[in-house]
Amino acid sequence: MTVAAAPAAPAAPAAPVTPGTAAPVPGWARRAAAAVVWVNLPSGLWRLAVVLGVPLGLGDAEYEAMLLPGWGYFALPLLSLAQEALAALTLGLVRPWGERWPRWLPVLRGRPVPVLAAVVPAGLGALACTVYGALFVWTTLHAQMDITRWGLWLMNACYLPLLAWGPLLAAVTTHYWRRRSSRA
Numbered sequence: 001m002t003v004a005a006a007p008a009a010p011a012a013p014a015a016p017v018t019p020g021t022a023a024p025v026p027g028w029a030r031r032a033a034a035a036v037v038w039v040n041l042p043s044g045l046w047r048l049a050v051v052l053g054v055p056l057g058l059g060d061a062e063y064e065a066m067l068l069p070g071w072g073y074f075a076l077p078l079l080s081l082a083q084e085a086l087a088a089l090t091l092g093l094v095r096p097w098g099e100r101w102p103r104w105l106p107v108l109r110g111r112p113v114p115v116l117a118a119v120v121p122a123g124l125g126a127l128a129c130t131v132y133g134a135l136f137v138w139t140t141l142h143a144q145m146d147i148t149r150w151g152l153w154l155m156n157a158c159y160l161p162l163l164a165w166g167p168l169l170a171a172v173t174t175h176y177w178r179r180r181s182s183r184a
Helices: 027-051 060-065 072-093 115-141 149-183
Strands: none
Touching: 027 072, 027 149, 072 115, 072 149, 115 149
């Protein structure tokens, strides 16, 4: 009489791995890094709408405060691009290009990025983004602005997601430090 072998237990799912990183990057960290880019997008689009002349319920004083017409046509899009570029740097904390210097850098090419070279600026950025978000919300809620009710609602809907930038960046930075430090 033969005994049938017990069915093999299903293999545990492997930890999600980002190809090229030294250690696995969990899904929550990848999603949090991507969320940083997305929470910055509405405020940048709002500024671009101001520059393009989309009616947003703002009074003349608010346009003057944003230097419109004038330098604001240059400064506001540049601010939006710079903000989005800084937010995109968060992706380096969960991607291979945040662990090794790119090949196009003459002296550093291909060498590992020192953990502190990424963690210190990211940590300071998380602190700055948290303070900026809180101050912006506080000053906006207590400002005497010449803006319609729906314009204020729209502006707040575009800027309130920035409150998440600092905490999301802090979480991803902490994970990067733990992941990279444990491998060192």
